[in-house]
Amino acid sequence: ACLKENWNANAEAAELQRLIAVEQQKAQFQAQVHNFTDVCWDKCMDKPSSKLDSRTETCLVSCLERFIDTTLTITNRFTQMVQKGAH
Amino acid sequence: MADFNSSFDMPSASSSESAEAAELQRLIAVEQQKAQFQAQVHNFMDVCWDKCMDKPSSKLDSRTETCLVNCVERFIDTTLTITNRFTQMVQKGAH
Numbered sequence: 483a484c485l486k487e488n489w490n491a492n493a494e495a496a497e498l499q500r501l502i503a504v505e506q507q508k509a510q511f512q513a514q515v516h517n518f519t520d521v522c523w524d525k526c527m528d529k530p531s532s533k534l535d536s537r538t539e540t541c542l543v544s545c546l547e548r549f550i551d552t553t554l555t556i557t558n559r560f561t562q563m564v565q566k567g568a569h
Numbered sequence: 570m571a572d573f574n575s576s577f578d579m580p581s582a583s584s585s586e587s588a589e590a591a592e593l594q595r596l597i598a599v600e601q602q603k604a605q606f607q608a609q610v611h612n613f614m615d616v617c618w619d620k621c622m623d624k625p626s627s628k629l630d631s632r633t634e635t636c637l638v639n640c641v642e643r644f645i646d647t648t649l650t651i652t653n654r655f656t657q658m659v660q661k662g663a664h
Contacts, residue, residue: 511655511659514655515648515651515652515655518651518655519644519647519648519651522647522651523616523644523647526647527620527643527647529620529621529636530617530620530621530636530639530640530642530643530644531639531643532639533643534643534646534647534650539650542647542650542651542654543650543654546651546654546655546658547658550658
């Protein structure tokens with residue numbers, strides 16, 4: 483009798499943890515999109531027109547990819563610097 | 570040994586208490602929606618003021634007003650473009 487109640491409580495707790503993890507992932511994704519949108523809007527959008535032309539759209543896609551490349555470049559270089567500085 | 574499997578005698582909420590709780594939840598949801606809307610307007614304002622307003626003049630001319638309308642629509646287009654591309658990248662990266 484006690485075992486069954488414990489199993490139910492554990493299963494519910496595990497399911498709740500899983501749901502929380504899913505929501506956290508969704509929130510992280512949204513925050514990333516928001517950040518990229520801020521950065522690339524400034525870089526790619528001159529005066530907003532009546533439609534999103536292909537040149538601007540290409541710029542936005544490139545912006546997103548180059549921003550990630552840039553982050554990786556800086557991460558790698560800074561990691562090197564920190565590791566060298568620690569010796 | 571007592572049978573702990575049988576359900577506890579939980580005091581059940583009266584139907585009027587349940588109705589009040591449901592109404593309260595509804596009111597909270599309405600207020601959350603209003604707050605979300607205001608936050609979105611504030612965000613668009615920040616973005617489109619910077620894009621469309623050069624030196625403020627003595628009236629809101631039609632060119633600026635057109636820019637503001639386009640700005641809100643293009644900002645949403647931009648968000649969708651980036652969301653789609655980033656979703657692709659995440660899905661590819663996960664394999």
